[in-house]
Amino acid sequence: MKRALLSVLLVFIVGCSGPQYGMGMKNSTGKEFKEAAFQYPVKLGVYNLSTTNFTPGALFVFYPHEDRIPDRGEAIWTTKDGKEHRQQVEIGRLPDQDGSLMIEFTDEGVTTFFWPHVVK
Numbered sequence: 001m002k003r004a005l006l007s008v009l010l011v012f013i014v015g016c017s018g019p020q021y022g023m024g025m026k027n028s029t030g031k032e033f034k035e036a037a038f039q040y041p042v043k044l045g046v047y048n049l050s051t052t053n054f055t056p057g058a059l060f061v062f063y064p065h066e067d068r069i070p071d072r073g074e075a076i077w078t079t080k081d082g083k084e085h086r087q088q089v090e091i092g093r094l095p096d097q098d099g100s101l102m103i104e105f106t107d108e109g110v111t112t113f114f115w116p117h118v119v120k
Contacts (some may be wrong), residue, residue, distance in 0.1 A: 021069060022100035024061030024115070027054050029107050033077045038089070038103040040073035049103070059114075061100045069094060069101060075110040 025036060037050035049059065054077070075087045087110045092100060099116040 019094075019096055020098045020117070021094060022061050022117070023049050023069070023103070024059065024100050025049060025051065025054070025103045025105070026059040027056055027105050029105055032080060033105070034054060034080060034082070035074075036077040036105060038071050038073055042068075045068050054105075059102075061093050061102075073103075075103060075105070077105060 003056060021024055023038070025038060027033065027036070033048065033054040035052050036054040037048055039046050039050075045094075049062065051058075054106060057099045069091060071092070072090050075089050076084065077116055078084050089103065089110050091101065095114055095116070099114050102113050102115050104111050104113060
């Protein structure tokens with residue numbers, strides 16, 4: 001009886017936990033950045049996803065992401081000439097499935113896309 005109750009409770013907890021999100025960044029420009037970051041406020045300060053020497057075509061993902069992902073954040077990047085750039089980025093609603101919110105740096109600016117985690 002205890003084992004059956006534990007199994008039901010485990011299924012309920014796992015089933016109700018919701019999707020697992022990661023976060024990542026992709027450099028879709030032809031330029032290398034000295035630094036790149038995406039940040040937004042969280043309960044205990046500022047969430048900061050960052051990298052250095054962000055080369056063209058580079059992509060990285062960190063997961064799982066524990067904090068609630070807000071509707072917007074700020075992308076900050078420094079070009080090789082030392083100039084800092086900033087852009088507010090709208091995130092929008094994330095799908096109800098496991099995946100990563102990707103912050104994409106393009107020649108036209110910074111945008112986002114959702115990259116689903118597909119397990120086969």
